[in-house]
Amino acid sequence: MERTPPWLTRVGAFAFLTFLLLFVLLGRLWNLQIVRGEEFYARSRATYVREVRMEAPRGNILDRKGRALATSRTAFNIIIVPGKDSLVPMLSPKLAKLLGVPEEEIRRRAGGKALPYMPIYVAEDVDISTLTKVEEHRPDLPGVEIETAPRRFYPYGQTSAHLIGYIGEVSKEELRRLKSDGYRPGDWIGKIGVERSYDRYLRGRPGRRLVMVDAYGRTVRILGVDPPKPGANVYLTIDLDLQRSAEEALKGRRGAFVALDPGSGAVLCMASSPSFDPNLFARRIRPEEWRRIIGNPAHPLQNRAVGASAPPGSAFKIITAAAGLYYGAITPQTVIHCPGGCYVGRRFFRCWRRHGAVNLVKAIRESCDTYFYQVALRVGPERLAKMARMFGLGERTGIDIPGEVRGLVPDPRWKRRRLKEPWFGGETANFGIGQGFLKVTPLQMALVAAAVANGGKVLRPFVVGKVVDERGKVIYKAKPKVKRRLPLAPWMLEVIRRGMFEVCNLPG
Ligand SMILES: [Zn+2]
Structure with missing residues (x-):
């Protein structure tokens, strides 16, 4: 009887080992695919129903001739969907690179979130090229979504700024005071001027979208939409041309000018100098910008026509x-x-x-x-x-x-x-x-x-x-x-x- 060459024995042992390993692997695979496959399949298909709030476009503020002094346009925001804040450590380096902002900025925004069901605003009002980049990398960015939202826009900048006012996120104090009016955290509200005193007309009513999302927070199906009710348009008694010539006359000085219709009391022009650009407040204002405005000794936010x-x-x-x-x-x-x-x-x-x-x-x-x-x-x-x-x-x-x-x-x-x-x-x-x-x-x-x-x-x-x-x-x-x-x-x-x-x- 011929002896089996030792190399063959080794080969055999090796083959046996390999076979064993393969068997184990196959077994695991079988277990994974056949036995637990149902479970994995179910998890990947698991969907959750989520309510997404739809902002109502805010009403316009127009002059007496119908020229829009405050209006809304569509802005694209990059958000991390509610409940996905645990992904921030993984997402922030990627997002920082894509958006060209420091990582700390993203972490800061995530930390400043008011409530668990509120999205984290990573970047607001981004341009098309940024939007495209984010869209391309979406598979690597679970929990990141692009939100379209109406955004306040003041086409004439500093003109009539005191009178029109500006908007900002509703504060805790305002929420308490206006409890019965249905304001919710994260809402925008008029802070001064007509934006504030006519907020109940301008703000409209937000809508809701009921969506089915998968385990990664991606929208799978839209189940129902309750569309938002847009805000109403507010027509001022102000004449824009008169307003601009008064502001021109006040330029570089501190002061105010008022003209009214003596028959009715309708204000035709109300200018206050110095002024400010309300567009600065149309997104979440940065603390240093806010400090610069507040710290200005000329008090640009004060409406001198009524407040001084x-x-x-x-x-x-x-x-x-x-x-x-x-x-x-x-x-x-x-x-x-x-x-x-x-x-x-x-x-x-x-x-x-x-x-x-x-x-x-x-x-x-x-x-x-x-x-x-x-x-x-x-x-x-x-x-x-x-x-x-x-x-x-x-x-x-x-x-x-x-x-x-x-x-x-x-x-x-x-x-x-x-x-x-x-x-x-x-x-x-x-x-x-x-x-x-x-x-x-x-x-x-x-x-x-x-x-x-x-x-x-x-x-x-x-x-x-x-x-x-x-x-x-x-x-x-x-x-x-x-x-x-x-x-x-x-x-x-x-x-x-x-x-x-x-x-x-x-x-x-
Ligand atoms: Zn005299």
């Missing part, structure tokens, strides 16, 4: 004149001599020039301080304050945008209480020319002028004329409101108007 008050100066002479006539301290024929100022007690109060003999019309026309010092002293500070309050100073006008201040109408009682000091005669004289403690907003003074022009009606001003829903139905219309009728006789207003008219129309 200061002594009005000569414009107040209208009220001093009205008080003089109403309380009988002067008549239109009363002549006061202006030698370039006058003494009150021992102090000399200057006029800006020597006016000589001055009656009421000339005093208004030439803005003679001496005349109004004298009228104020004859009327007294209490009655001057009373007339100022009748004209609406010292109270909010009730305009339909937030952030309004009251200003201040001082009188001796106020001074005793606040400053623990008596009132001096010189203060009465200063009061008469709109100086001293008196503080008014530009809007309040515009209403004073309007009341003189319209026969003594103190109006409630408004900036929104109407609101129109997506089907074109008018769902809100401004109703002009007379807050108060001044007790001034028509002839009194007529004399004041003549003086004001001559300011503008006489040479010199």
Whole structure:
């Protein structure tokens, strides 16, 4: 009998081993494919029903001629779907490379998530090339989706920014305060201006999409759609052309300008300088950008037309004149001599020039301080304050945008209480020319002028004329409101108007 060569034995052993290994492997495979295959198949096919929120496009804000000052456009956001935040460590290096942002930025965004069912916004409003890159790499990016969402856009940038306002993510405080209005975390809400005061019309109602997603969060099937209801369009009473020329005139200065229709109180123009670009707030604003705006000493977010008050100066002479006539301290024929100022007690109060003999019309026309010092002293500070309050100073006008201040109408009682000091005669004289403690907003003074022009009606001003829903139905219309009728006789207003008219129309 031939001996089996040892190499063959080795080969045989090797073959046997190999066979054994193969058998084990096959066995495992059999186990995997046949025995547990059902389970794997089931898991890969496992689907979950998920509700996806669909943002409602926010309504437009338009000027009185229908030009859109605030509108919405479609933006593409890269998100990590809710519940997939465990994938962040794996995804962030890949996404960082694709999007060209630091990894820490992605981790920071993931960490700042408000609630477990909210998506993580990795990048917002990305451009087409980024979108394409992400789309190409989708198989490597489980849990990453591209979301299309409407995004706020202000075509005119800084124009009318204070009036229009801006939007931002709803805060915890707002959620608490507006609980009954159906706001949810992650919602956008108007923060200032018309965006805020008309938010209930502008925001619309979000829709829902019921989708079936697989284990990787990919949408398999859409089960049902409850479409969002778009927000309504808000038409301002503002004229964009007027607004832009006022802003041009204010450029580089701090100040405000208001013009209104004296018949209705509709605001035609309301400009405040310096301004800001509300587009900065249309996405989640970066902390350093926010700090730069807030830290600016010129307070660009403040609407100076309603939110800042200061002594009005000569414009107040209208009220001093009205008080003089109403309380009988002067008549239109009363002549006061202006030698370039006058003494009150021992102090000399200057006029800006020597006016000589001055009656009421000339005093208004030439803005003679001496005349109004004298009228104020004859009327007294209490009655001057009373007339100022009748004209609406010292109270909010009730305009339909937030952030309004009251200003201040001082009188001796106020001074005793606040400053623990008596009132001096010189203060009465200063009061008469709109100086001293008196503080008014530009809007309040515009209403004073309007009341003189319209026969003594103190109006409630408004900036929104109407609101129109997506089907074109008018769902809100401004109703002009007379807050108060001044007790001034028509002839009194007529004399004041003549003086004001001559300011503008006489040479010199
Ligand atoms: Zn004078």
